[in-house]
Amino acid sequence: MSRQASLGDPANSSYITFSGATLGPIVVCKSAMNAFEPLDPAKPVSETRTFAHVDVWVFDLDNTLYPHTSRIWPQIDERITLYIADMFGLDGMSAKALQKYFYYKYGTTLRALIDEHGIDPHHFLDFAHDIDHTSLEANLNLGTAIGSLPGRKLILTNGSRKHAENVAKKLGILDHFEDVFDIAAADFVPKPERRAYESFLDKHAVDPARAAMFEDLAKNLIVPRELGMMTTLVVPKTVDPFREAFEQDAVPEPYIDFITDDLTVFLKGCAKPKP
Numbered sequence: 001m002s003r004q005a006s007l008g009d010p011a012n013s014s015y016i017t018f019s020g021a022t023l024g025p026i027v028v029c030k031s032a033m034n035a036f037e038p039l040d041p042a043k044p045v046s047e048t049r050t051f052a053h054v055d056v057w058v059f060d061l062d063n064t065l066y067p068h069t070s071r072i073w074p075q076i077d078e079r080i081t082l083y084i085a086d087m088f089g090l091d092g093m094s095a096k097a098l099q100k101y102f103y104y105k106y107g108t109t110l111r112a113l114i115d116e117h118g119i120d121p122h123h124f125l126d127f128a129h130d131i132d133h134t135s136l137e138a139n140l141n142l143g144t145a146i147g148s149l150p151g152r153k154l155i156l157t158n159g160s161r162k163h164a165e166n167v168a169k170k171l172g173i174l175d176h177f178e179d180v181f182d183i184a185a186a187d188f189v190p191k192p193e194r195r196a197y198e199s200f201l202d203k204h205a206v207d208p209a210r211a212a213m214f215e216d217l218a219k220n221l222i223v224p225r226e227l228g229m230m231t232t233l234v235v236p237k238t239v240d241p242f243r244e245a246f247e248q249d250a251v252p253e254p255y256i257d258f259i260t261d262d263l264t265v266f267l268k269g270c271a272k273p274k275p
């Protein structure tokens with residue numbers, strides 16, 4: 001069991017709690033329960049589900065490669081609200097409500113604005129990602145852990161390439177990645193739609209049976225697991241007040257192979273040679 005995370009109901013493992021606060025329901029499989037083991041660097045990863053066959057490592061960006069406490073996503077969220085307020089002539093509260101409706105219905109606000117209003121996606125992305133990166137601290141330990149993984153490393157994000165590169169550069173980990181597959185590369189079809197993953201796999205010639213995906217949103221791991229990828233849910237060490245409740249919707253097993261609240265330590269476990 002991890003230092004801060006615990007399964008709230010060990011009898012059916014239907015809920016996950018963090019520091020006493022229930023964030024569930026996320027349904028996790030037994031291998032996911034075992035996945036807490038790698039949080040201890042002295043212990044190997046699960047013996048039943050290992051990363052030994054993996055040679056392509058795929059990472060979501062926002063709230064996966066940096067913690068929610070960096071306050072990057074709230075800034076983007078606020079910029080999107082501003083965009084909607086200006087576009088529709090709404091006050092802040094009304095714009096926020098419309099934004100959340102779009103996000104819930106379409107997966108991303110951008111997708112809704114393209115489909116319903118034909119906006120220029122590049123203008124939207126430039127506006128949304130025009131944020132202050134000062135609060136983002138370099139994470140060289142994460143870079144070392146990513147660098148030690150055998151094989152290719154790629155970022156798969158619903159954001160823009162420019163945003164991903166800015167963030168990864170500030171974190172000091174950009175050089176470890178071969179490329180970024182962004183929302184424009186996906187023809188603005190966002191995760192968790194199957195087409196987004198299929199175009200990613202096709203463009204980068206990735207065999208999903210030899211790939212692992214790391215994500216902070218459980219719903220974005222369903223299709224990767226169906227396609228044959230190893231899946232790891234990266235959960236926050238503390239409650240994220242900006243996380244939408246519906247984003248914690250139940251994900252039936254066995255779509256999540258592992259759960260970790262410390263990506264750096266977890267990756268160090270993945271990189272260990274087989275005994």
Ligand SMILES: [Mg+2]
Pocket residue numbers: 060061062063064215216217
């Ligand atoms: Mg994310």
